[in-house]
Amino acid sequence: MTRARPYDRDKALDAALNLFWQKGYHATSLKDLEAALAMKPGSIYAAFKSKESLYLASLERYFLNGRDQLRRDMESAPTVLAGLADHLRGYGCIGPTPDTARACMIVKTILDTTDAEPAIRDRARAYYDQLRADFAAYFRKAKEAGELPPDADPERLAQRFQADVTALRIEAHNSTDPDAVAALAEAMARDVERAATGSPIA
Amino acid sequence: MTRARPYDRDKALDAALNLFWQKGYHATSLKDLEAALAMKPGSIYAAFKSKESLYLASLERYFLNGRDQLRRDMESAPTVLAGLADHLRGYGCIGPTPDTARACMIVKTILDTTDAEPAIRDRARAYYDQLRADFAAYFRKAKEAGELPPDADPERLAQRFQADVTALRIEAHNSTDPDAVAALAEAMARDVERAATGSPIA
DNA sequence: GCTGAATTTGAGCGATCACTCAATAGTGAG
């Protein structure tokens, strides 16, 4: 009864995600999307209702991807703190994939969204808060594992960690000097490790 | 010979600056600017050539304002490091003026500009680099004054300081909890003070 | 006043915006 879909929804979403991530919501036109998704306007609207909906779907995909990446990083880490520190270092080395050399799409979204697009702005903020909550959960876990001193405040450590990630990724976005970015990442990573039991930081 | 200008160029630029800062380059339309500057399109183009030119003029004004603010902060500081630390604290307290509770316009510009607007992007990057150079100069001054240990690297301290400012201002932009922002600012300020002679940080 | 040059005006330009829908193409069921 139902006709097979000649387009791949995941591929289309990936293409939209990349375009939106690079150019931002306002600077991306339907023409751009038509080219990137290889779909005609009618198909785009049939599949994703509106430009705003498509952006929200892309942002969700980005958020889930990032979350998965963090989880993978943490699973393979010897300790919680080491995992978080290495996660930072990961943003410091600009490899062949340009993904790491781009500022966080959630932050970009928050910065160029106003009250005119409340749905997008609120979703981006929710993702941002969720990410911070995830960081806080890891710091709590580290504290319970004895990696952090008893007086450590996981919420504040998470806030600082998120600030570092945000700033580092913007630096990676900007910088023409990979060594400088790596050095910044290393300094931030050391700060996380220094928060470990025995070293005051907060 | 020349007719007196019925419009105040500084006021107009301030209005443009505020609008662009809030909404960003792409999301700000000529209609918006007409309303904000109380000028008709023809006047705007006579005074400022194009939307892009107006944005560049606004960005320059923003940069110079920020630079002056930093200089004022540093002049009234007992020591260089204390001045820099207090400068950070300044971004932490969200007062009646919403200016401090907004992300840096230079960073916002860098993040939502692509190769499609090379002039704006390059200027924003130049201002960003210049600001970092100013920070580095202050750290160098601190080192010469003996506030920093002899092995301190002013360039890297400046890079980290700028990252902190960027992240802090984004946090101030986002957060609904002023106390959390103040706490983050305080933590960053303490890090600067901890860089002083006798305390390792980098 | 008057005149002439400089400034301001705002209707309107072509282009592009996000988006729609009647027509077309392609599929599974019989």
Place this chain on the structure above:
DNA sequence: CTCACTATTGAGTGATCGCTCAAATTCAGC
């Protein structure tokens, strides 16, 4: 193979985009 049905098409919608320019307005010198 044919038909019923749905996914896809792309020319075209009104609105808005950044921007222009001939006409109206405003002032300095006389």
